[in-house]
Amino acid sequence: MIDEKRHGAVVDAWLARAPRGATSLALLELFEAGFKTIWKVTLTTLGELTLTAIADRVVQSSTLRYPVLSGLALDPSGGLDCAALRNRCSSDAKISVAELREAIQHVMIAMLTVLGHLTAEILTEELHSKLSRTRAPRERR
Secondary structure, X not given: OOOHHHHHHHHHHHHHOOOXXXXXXXXXXXXXXXXXXXXXXXXXXXXXXXXXXXXXXXXHHHHHHOHHHOOOEXXXXXXXXXXXXXXHHHOOOOOOHHHHHHHHHHHHHHHHHHHXXXXXXXXXXXXXXXXXXXXXXXXXX
């Protein structure tokens, strides 16, 4: 089994490629793109119901640990609904980039760990590879 350290190294490297001086809003966009990548790769293998249950549990437990994620929800079409969090990032009460980065890191590692355990790691290499190449939409321009 792959441990959390290996998932953590992949997530850390992915986050490190965020633009220097990235705002909390830019990190949020990267998070949405990364989560959607994981969703797309695992959807066929696990199915929508199972993947939704897993993602919902990860999001709920992560929000308890990192209140900065409050308002984060699953998007019915797959991925995350970050509207409430985006509004907070854009408001006068800006979210700390460091705090958001740590919370994103936790969610992504938790998702990869749970998915790895459930699939006997058959998707792990593909998930790591695709996540490593995932960029926020603005970065792709």
